[in-house]
Amino acid sequence: MRRLKIKVAKQIFVTVMMCCAICLSALAAEYKTAPTLNKGAKWRIGYYEGGEYMTYQKTLTVVIAGLMDTGWIEKAEIPPQEGIQTKNLWNWLATQAKSSYLEFVADAHYSINWDKTVRDKTVPELISRLNEKKDIDLMFAMGTWAGQDLANNKHHTPTLVMSCSDPIASNIIKSVEDSGYDHIHAWTDPFRHERQIWAFHDIIKFKKLGVAYQDTVAGRSYAAINKIEKIAAKQGFEIIRCYTADARPDITQFEDSVRKCFRELVKTADAIYVTQQAGVNKNTVPELVELCNAHRIPTFSQFGEDEVNLGFLMTIALADFKYLGDFHVMTLAKILNGAKPRELPQYFGGPHKWHFNFETAKKIGLDISKLNLDTDEIRLPDFLSDKTNP
DSSP, X not given: OOEEEEEOOSSSSHHHHHHHHHHHHHXXXXXXXXXXXXXXXXXEEEEEESSOOHHHHHHHHHHHHHHHHTTSSOOOOOOOOOTTOSHHHHHHHHHTOOOSSEEEEEEEEEEOTXXXXXXXXXXXXXXXXXXXXXXXXXXXXXXXXXXXXXXXXXXXXXXXXXXXXXXXXXXXXXXXXXXXXXXXXXXXXXXXXXXXXXXXXXXXXXXXXXXXXXXXXXXXXXXXXXXXXXXXXXXTXXXXXXXXXXXXXXXXXXXXXXXXXXXXXXXXXXXXXXXXXXXXXXXXXXXXXXXXXXXXXXXXXXXXXXXXXXXXXXXXEESOHHHHHHHHHHHHHHHHTTOOGGGXXXXXXXXXXXXXXXXXXXXXXXXXXXSOOOOSSOOOOGGGSSTTOO
16 A cells, blocks of 8 residues: 655654653763662562553563563564454563563563453452552553553652653643652553644645544543644634443443544544554554545544554654654663652653555545645644743
């Protein structure tokens, strides 16, 4: 499949990234990052996720690669993974990966399959383990549910919240500058979704933007609804909403609700912002693409390049997940060398790229050559790049 990749500058927010680099350099001088032991013993690592999701396995993989590059784990070939689950990868870490410094605890991989009932049972058990057994030195909290369940004072185990759509909007951290808890660190790029929505509107000039999402705190956070509303109020476009299924253990219910919403949205919206949720996956994306193309509806994938490869029209995404993995590894290394998670920078924007799907553009009658894409840099308007910009 032919795709157009246009670099949106070496770094989208050049000034912001320079400031971030200065900040990180200052911290690098203050905290060491070299592999070290925990009072002569290995550091024991645990993992918790709300359920299987595409970015979780991808994030864990680049973190492992980064730990190998920096000497925390001996270099080895990470085995190919089937599907999107993380359990097999964690088992490999626990039994096959070699490290003189880290132990990935075999029975400390928690995944609750997006089931609220399992969540209600598992979270107290995990918190109790962290407080009473105290056999975990650092937790990976993957995604919004995991971040919400561990970002509190019910425990004090250092925790890295990763692959969370918007940790501020989902009440995981107080702000970009402060997690609110000494033991919590959450990666955030607060202008990631504004960047996407603003660019999508600037190119397509839609009047009605369709959005399918779960009408919950986590669902609204994943979908960046507050960001969409902010831009809609300024730019004067209407938001066409459709609510998908809330969290349930049966994935088919997620998928069916997304299909239903898209069938409704293509009738009333003139563009669709495809948000991240369990029901948008390899099973449903081809159907959603076919439906949108048949109605000549431009689509923007919030998730990124992989979904554009599957047929959605466009996205702006990290140029390489490796950059994010390196950020998490540097943060972990400083924590294990004595830093409090709360002290370390949470903002990381990273270099980004445009991704277009030529075949989809042709099917919906969009001539990409006529789009205003000459500029290397997306310059956000004042109301998106004010003093709140980190």
